[in-house]
Amino acid sequence: MNRQLLIVALCGLLLQASTLQAQVIKSAARPPAQAGIPAGESAAPDGYTPIPAWLGQTRAPRPTKTAEYVVETVAEGLNAAFSFNFLPDGRMIAAERTGHIKLISKDGKISEVEGLPANLWAKGQGLYEVRPDRDFAKNRTLYLAYTVLPDDANQDALPKTPAVLVVSRAKLSADDKRIEDVKILLNAEGTGGRVIQAADGTLLVTSTVPAGYGINAFDWQQPQLLDNNMGKVLRINTDGSIPKDNPFVGKAGARAEIYAIGFRDLQGVAINPQSGKLWTSEHGPRGGDEINAVDKGKNYGYPVIGYGHDYSGKPINNDKTFQEGMEQPVYFWTPDIAPAGIAFYSGKSLPAWQGDLFVAELAGKALVRLVLNGERVIAEERLLTDLNARIRGVNQGPDGALYVMTDGVGGKILRLVPKH
Numbered sequence: 001m002n003r004q005l006l007i008v009a010l011c012g013l014l015l016q017a018s019t020l021q022a023q024v025i026k027s028a029a030r031p032p033a034q035a036g037i038p039a040g041e042s043a044a045p046d047g048y049t050p051i052p053a054w055l056g057q058t059r060a061p062r063p064t065k066t067a068e069y070v071v072e073t074v075a076e077g078l079n080a081a082f083s084f085n086f087l088p089d090g091r092m093i094a095a096e097r098t099g100h101i102k103l104i105s106k107d108g109k110i111s112e113v114e115g116l117p118a119n120l121w122a123k124g125q126g127l128y129e130v131r132p133d134r135d136f137a138k139n140r141t142l143y144l145a146y147t148v149l150p151d152d153a154n155q156d157a158l159p160k161t162p163a164v165l166v167v168s169r170a171k172l173s174a175d176d177k178r179i180e181d182v183k184i185l186l187n188a189e190g191t192g193g194r195v196i197q198a199a200d201g202t203l204l205v206t207s208t209v210p211a212g213y214g215i216n217a218f219d220w221q222q223p224q225l226l227d228n229n230m231g232k233v234l235r236i237n238t239d240g241s242i243p244k245d246n247p248f249v250g251k252a253g254a255r256a257e258i259y260a261i262g263f264r265d266l267q268g269v270a271i272n273p274q275s276g277k278l279w280t281s282e283h284g285p286r287g288g289d290e291i292n293a294v295d296k297g298k299n300y301g302y303p304v305i306g307y308g309h310d311y312s313g314k315p316i317n318n319d320k321t322f323q324e325g326m327e328q329p330v331y332f333w334t335p336d337i338a339p340a341g342i343a344f345y346s347g348k349s350l351p352a353w354q355g356d357l358f359v360a361e362l363a364g365k366a367l368v369r370l371v372l373n374g375e376r377v378i379a380e381e382r383l384l385t386d387l388n389a390r391i392r393g394v395n396q397g398p399d400g401a402l403y404v405m406t407d408g409v410g411g412k413i414l415r416l417v418p419k420h
Contacts, residue, residue: 028189028228030161031210031220038214041311045335048287050307050321053328056377058307060331063371063379067352068419071384074403075108078411082128083194083341083393088137090398092413094405097126099146103176104413115170115178119148121163128165129195133238141238142179143203144168145188145195161191161210167203169238185240186257189229196269198235199276202243204259205234206266206280209302217285217303217316223262224304226254231302233266233278233294235259247297262300262326263292268342268360279330281342281359284308285316287334291342291359292327293375301326307334331370331377338363340407341393347400350418358402360391367391367404384414 052058075092081102084094092104093113099122101113120127129145136142147163149155165188170179190207198204209223209231223231226248234257235246248254268281272293282290288308292300305320307329322328333339340360345353359368365388371379384391384404389412393405402416 028164028222028230031215038312040313041213042313043286043311043336046286046309046313048309048334050288050319050334052332053322054376057328057330058332058334060370060377060380063369063381065352066369066381067350069350069416070419071387072415072417073108074413074415075104075110076410076412077110078102078405078413079409080407081392081405081411082126083130084395084403084405084413085131086395086398087132088398092403093130093132093142095127095130095144095146097128098122099126101127101130101179108413111176113172113177113179115173115180115182116144116146117148117168117182121147121149125161125163125192128192131195131197134197134201140172140174142170142172143185143195143197143238144170144179144182145193145205147192161212163191164188165190165193165207167195167205167236169240183240185238186234186236187229188234190231193266194269196271196278197238198271198278201238203236203238204269204278205236205257206263206269207232207234208265209263211264211283211285213311215310216312216314217264217306217310220303223264223302224299226251226258226261229255229257231261231263232258233260233263233280259296260294260298260300262302262304264302264306267340270342270344270357273344273346274355279342279344279357281339282329283338284332284336286311286313287336289333289336289339290329291331291339291357291370291377292329295327299326300329307332330375336363337361337366337368339368340391341395341405343394343396343402345396345402347396347402349400350402350416353402358394360394360404362390362392362407365390367394383416 080097081094094102125147127146131143133141167186170182188207193206242256265283278294286309357370366382367384369381390407392407404414
């Protein structure tokens with residue numbers, strides 16, 4: 001009898017594994033291939049200056065109080081790193097879009113971690129996140145966000161955004177040299193995204209909608225539809241199951257993993273230490289980059305409302321920036337700054353910055369400091385402009401310093417500490 005029960009249990013595990021694999025290879029619709037930039041399209045500023053919903057929602061004044069700091073180089077030699085996170089012992093772990101995990105020691109030495117899935121697709125997409133579990137010191141668990149090709153993909157005629165974002169769980173080996181026991185938790189369907197652990201232990205996953213040159217935003221309504229995961233924030237448990245209190249659980253035609261809707265291209269994620277709420281940074285099209293404070297079940301508007309134009313220069317939905325039942329961004333920028341990673345600062349090393357939100361800026365080559373009063377921005381400061389470097393990521397370190405990661409080949413980890 002015990003043997004029969006064991007066989008039944010094994011069959012159940014095999015069925016569960018095959019179901020997860022089926023989730024991975026299923027591809028949501030993608031736009032047609034683009035042969036370069038269509039005629040007449042551009043990302044250059046077009047002079048569009050939409051009216052904000054309140055004073056200070058954009059172009060906030062400079063802060064009256066700042067901090068004197070110096071910049072130290074911790075490590076260099078990263079290649080197209082997209083995100084970095086701290087391990088409990090002070091080391092860092094970085095995700096390179098090209099499909100590599102890098103471990104960075106406290107003295108700046110970089111080593112490779114092997115074992116990524118062979119089906120990871122890194123041509124134009126790739127590895128976005130390697131996030132340690134909050135109990136990493138005990139369980140050595142990592143959460144990964146990366147793209148894979150669906151089984152039916154024609155590699156000889158791939159569209160611009162062919163791959164599918166998945167979230168997996170894995171363990172870092174005892175010798176720190178490889179990841180093991182990779183298990184898929186979620187087919188997020190989008191073309192890229194991040195994962196972060198909320199205060200209650202659940203995983204919040206961002207999933208972007210295909211967007212870019214040649215794509216008319218209003219023709220691509222997936223962020224507003226509940227039957228798919230694109231243009232959403234998703235929420236799952238650490239084993240891949242669905243939390244029972246997700247807002248659309250039991251709703252006919254809705255994906256139970258959906259937490260919030262109406263997003264375009266979410267690039268940065270952070271948990272506000274005061275409220276426990278998820279905050280995100282989002283690339284708009286031509287203008288309209290945003291910071292959002294994300295609430296369960298809310299609609300953040302894209303592409304019905306927004307503060308940008310399509311790359312063709314045409315207004316999106318007649319320049320509509322407000323609609324009842326849709327949330328406003330905490331802050332927005334026109335023209336683009338291309339916000340990437342974000343982090344709240346609560347350390348003691350630089351007390352003038354406590355409570356502020358820091359935003360890595362790619363296009364503008366700066367680190368943006370947003371001074372907050374609750375969920376309103378009251379001042380904006382641009383830092384590190386003298387580096388003339390695209391800033392990809394920012395994090396607070398366990399030592400209370402602020403750490404910044406630069407973009408591209410030869411990327412660096414920098415530390416901002418008080419000037420004495």
